[in-house]
Amino acid sequence: MSFRAKRIPVYMIDGFLESGKTTFIKFTIEQDYFQIDGTTLLILCEEGMEEYDEELLEATHTVTEVIENESDFTPETLSALEKKHRPERVIIEFNGMWLMRDKELPENWEIAQQITHVDASTFNLYYKNWRSLFGEMVKKSEMVIFNRCDGIEDLVSMRRIVQSVNQTADVIFEDSEGEIQTMFEEDLPYDLNADVIDLDGTAYAIWYMDALDNPQRYDGKIVRYKGLVMHPSDFPSNAFVPGRLINTCCENDMGFFGFVVKSPKASSYADEDWVEVTAKVNVEYWKDYDGEGPVLYASDIHRVKKPVNDVISFV
Secondary structure (H helix, E strand, O other): OOOOOOOOOEEEEEEOOOOOHHHHHHHHHHOOOOOOOOEEEEEEEEOOOOOOHHHHHHHHOOOEEEEEOOOHOHHHHHHHHHHHHHEEEEEEEOOOOOOOHOOOOOOOOEEEEEEEEOOOOOOHHHHHHHHHHHHHHOOOEEEEEEEEOOOOHHHOHHHHHHHHOOOOOEEEEEEEEEEEEEOOHHHHOOOOOOOOOOOOOOHHHHHHHHHOHHHHHHHHOEEEEEEEEEEEOOOOOOOOOHHHHHHHEOOOOEEOOOEEEEEHHHOOOOOOOOOEEEEEEEEEEEEHHHEEEEEEEEEEEEOOOOOOOEOOOOO
């Protein structure tokens, strides 16, 4: 007779050193909604300035284990800790300098939630030097929290960087007074009230991300941009996607980003043609959006030469 190992939910909390991971975990484990009768195993992959209070750990049935060396973070080591403590769940305070994609968990451990923490005051330094590591962190995160945002004006570009890697992640900004709002209309690099909104270069990337988050902002607007033609195989003959290649987390890591455009001339353009599109944005249902989103109705399409900067970025 065989027995399946008990499934263990894992809460992965990552971020660079001193990004606020410990503070977040301490706050979370003492909340009423997070209480359980069984044991919580808290695995610390780095030890920052802030420590865990023994009384808090005892009151919340939390035990800690430290894995200092990256080579020790293995399914065998983690399974041994499970056998030792018999936890009902696991929280991992992950080391931001370790490459997450190289790490494996025991087969019966399941990621229940991954949250990335970022110290906004040091973000530019970390991102400049460890861009690919940051990309790996946020790639599967459900939530990215930028804390210590006091006095920082350019929060919008931070949001764009995260969403260039993970469009589904919730991006939250916090200062000393709590959560703050971002992406004001005045932060956009184009005039929303123009008769035609020209989206040249980086402006296209910013528009694409903002239109995902705030589609109603563009409902009824006229936009104009240059795009690379792509015909998804399941699209009707009157629809295609003229989009752009955009650098995401790394210099050599890029993706194709674009919205559906409807036009009777859609089938006249071949994949990899470059076109300039002038179109009206409607917010409506489209199956590939799993709901409503920007659907563009072209009033003019014509071929153009490939732009000198054919690959753009979000910043």
